[in-house]
Amino acid sequence: MSTENELKGLRENIDAIDSQLIELISERARCAEKVADVKSKASENEVALFYRPEREAQVLRSVMERNPGPFSNEEMARLFREIMSSCLALEQPVRVAFLGPEGTFTQQAALKHFGKSAVAKPMGAIDEVFREVAAGAVNYGVVPVENSTEGVVNHTLDNFIESSVRICGEVELRIHHHLLVADTTKIKQISRVYSHAQSFAQCRKWLDANYPTVERVAVNSNADAAKRIKSEWHSAAIAGDMAQDLYDLQPIEEKIEDHPDNTTRFLIIGSESVAPSGNDKTSIVVSLRNKPGALHDLLRPFYENGIDLTRVETRPSRNAKWTYIFFVDFIGHCEDEVVKSVLDSIAANSGDLRILGSYPIAVL
Structure with a gap:
């Protein structure tokens, strides 16, 4: 067979596969529309939740597990992320506020997490992103929280102290300057x-x-x-x-x-709690009573129950001089029995404990 004939056969095969892909993607989109219809009817007078962080994480993990190659797992997941984003837009476009202006790494993180069909709105400051989410002007917000080189973004942590928003997800972004x-x-x-x-x-x-x-x-x-x-x-x-x-x-x-x-971690903030996805992280903020061994008492239940701490940060308390609050991230979901036991123990020995959110560990 000549090279030209061989190429012609391969191109015809690609065209046939493309036709199948178009039909399957369209079928998936039609199914997404039916899901939207079912959710709308079931919600009655309440606002229907079309975007489910735990469900999206489970789908993307499944895609990566079943990926036969030659695409890498991340590349295959990115393709599905855009398909899912387009399908979700048929149900209801996700409105997302991010630390702007346009062209920032935070916008890049927002598009990586929600896909290019999301409606992204740039904000001038981190506290403005928090306000947009708290006011219900957008569904979600994206804010930077820590960099692998330079550490924590204190302004983001400080906003959690005064805001009622919840953490609904995270995304990690390799930063190239x-x-x-x-x-x-x-x-x-x-x-x-x-x-x-x-x-x-x-x-x-x-x-x-x-x-x-x-x-x-x-x-x-x-x-x-x-x-x-x-x-x-x-x-x-x-x-x-x-x-x-x-x-x-x-x-x-x-x-x-x-x-x-060099990598930056961004948080997805919203207003609702997220159900377990099977591979989750929880963030809490704790105010400790000023007594000897207070920090030891905070960390001991995690050690005794084999819970992996991924981050502990300290910020000055605004309520009293020389007192501090602690931001703690750990592996597990607040609905897990062992996590419930640990949180109950901490609450009994702390001045104040607030769960900022349990959410899927970053897939991409």
Whole structure:
């Protein structure tokens, strides 16, 4: 068989497979519409919940477990994430607030978690994202909580102290920073670099080695940095792929972060509790009474019951000087019997305990 005939046969096979895919995706979409109809009828006077974080996590995990290749598990899951996002939009588009402006890593995290069919709304500050969710103006919000290099985002933790919103999910995003310029930039005369303070910290060693004398100007976001250099011929910006594409910039150096595994964890905040998905994490905030051994008493029940702690953070309490509250993340769901027992023990020995949420561990 000649090469041309062989290619023709393969292309015909691809066309036939594409026809099957189109029909199967359409059938899935029709099924999603029926699900929406059933939920709407069952909810009667209450607001129907179309997006179920635990269900989506279970589907994506199942996709990754059944993936035969040659796509990687993550790539296959990303394909299904977009199909699920489009199907959900037929039921009811998810409205999501994120820390803006457009082009930020938080927007990238929101699209990674909810898919591109979600209606994303940029907000100017983290507390504005919390307010939008609490007021019901959006279904969910996306906020950064910690970076593998620079640690916790204190502003996010502080908002949980005063807000009634719940954590409904998490998403982890590998952060790659690029040194970007506009088409009007005179590269050899760069004297100023714009970026977010966290990005400067994550690229400190690279900047010290390659641009030690340039002025470093911290701005509200990397997207803001990207926008600013459009009108300055002597400036560059540190930002990611989304800002680069949105503002039509060019990289003169790529992946300049000091640590190649640089990752930021984002939280999905909403108003409802999330049912167990089978692989969950719980976040709590605890105010301790000021007494010897208080922290030991807080952590001991986790150790005694074999519960894995994934994060413990301390923040000053606003109620009294030199008193502190603790943010604790651990593996398990608050409906698990062993977790219930641990939380009851902590509540009996603490000044105040609040469950911020139990939610699926990040799949993507």
